[in-house]
Amino acid sequence: MNRHDDTADAAALAHVVDRLGEDGFGAALLAWLAPALHAVHATAFRFDAGLQARVVLTASAGGGAVALQSARVYAGSGLYRHDQLLGALRQHTEAGDEAPAIVRLCRKDIDDPAYGEQLWDRFGLVERLSALSLLDGHWTAFNLYRDRAAGAFAAREVQRFAALAPLLLALLRRHLAALQPTAQAGPAGRIGPEAAAALLLRLPVRLSGREREVCALTLAGHTREGIGLALGIAPSSVATLRRRAYRKLQIHCAGELFALCLPHGRGEGA
Incomplete structure (x- = not known):
């Protein structure tokens, strides 16, 4: 990354920090991640003791509504119960790890027809990267998505996401705390x-x-x-x-x- 890219990246991250606790935080975070990860949507969910999902953040590139609409279906329909992320959450809980769990999910790996059709095909999604961790007593997942136009994440992008996961979750925790x-x-x-x-x-x-x-x-x-x-x-x-x-x-x-x-x-x- 050259000096110009470093300056732009720092400015974008500063904008994210400035929007902590505000409605534009999700959009700023997605815009900061775009040059490195080329994600088109971002969501975050918190899970209660019964593993019921609650939407805490949505953002789509260009100000679209796909992330919001898919999140509503995910949390409101009960289809989240078929998400492989819950299996990873249970394993992470049993392991007692403090480091975030990174979960990569491709459309082709989804077995449940309703979950795949209503939450992936309907919105043109092909892949998701998730960082899962325990934040302030709540299991929380931060997710980035790619659609058909963007294609799948490259291996280097997955590695970059894993490296950024602790920072992303720390920013999300601060944002949610500022909203309280x-x-x-x-x-x-x-x-x-x-x-x-x-x-x-x-x-x-x-x-x-x-x-x-x-x-x-x-x-x-x-x-x-x-x-x-x-x-x-x-x-x-x-x-x-x-x-x-x-x-x-x-x-x-x-x-x-x-x-x-x-x-x-x-x-x-x-």
Whole structure:
């Protein structure tokens, strides 16, 4: 890599760091990885104790919606149960390894017809690279995809992804932590969506039903993509609803929203 490439790479990585905790983080991360890995989509999922998947990040090259749409199908349909990634997760858990597990999956290696057709053929995907690790108590997978136009990953690209995996997962962990307004609550712990909705109802400003739902899920620590998946709306609609609510409440961010609601919760012993 020459000096010009080094400078461009550093600038792109700086942009990723600048977007930590913001809606544009996924797009910035994918753009930074593009010169070296030529991935066209990126997703990240977290798995609970029952290995149920939750979407925490989606991004597609050029601002497309394929990553978001496929992630919705993946997490919402239950097809993720046929993902070979879950087998790797179980093996990784038993081994107790701290290093990220790297899982490469090609379309031709998928046996389940519904999983292959609905999640790969439907979106033109041919290969996926995944980095799997335990982040803040949650098994988390960061995934990069290639479609038919881009073709399969080359061996050197797989090696590059494996080398970058610890950094990618560290950035993702910081991003998700920055999205959690409840981190400012200290010992009070995480607030649930129902409790958040009740607190929002006590505020002196009237929000629409949809605005209140978006704000409640924001208080509960959900990402924009996760809120869109939960409510069945696009992330852009989530951003619009949140922006309207913040304007009504005369605030600018999730931290201010939490601070606004916290006195109401404490006043009633919540």
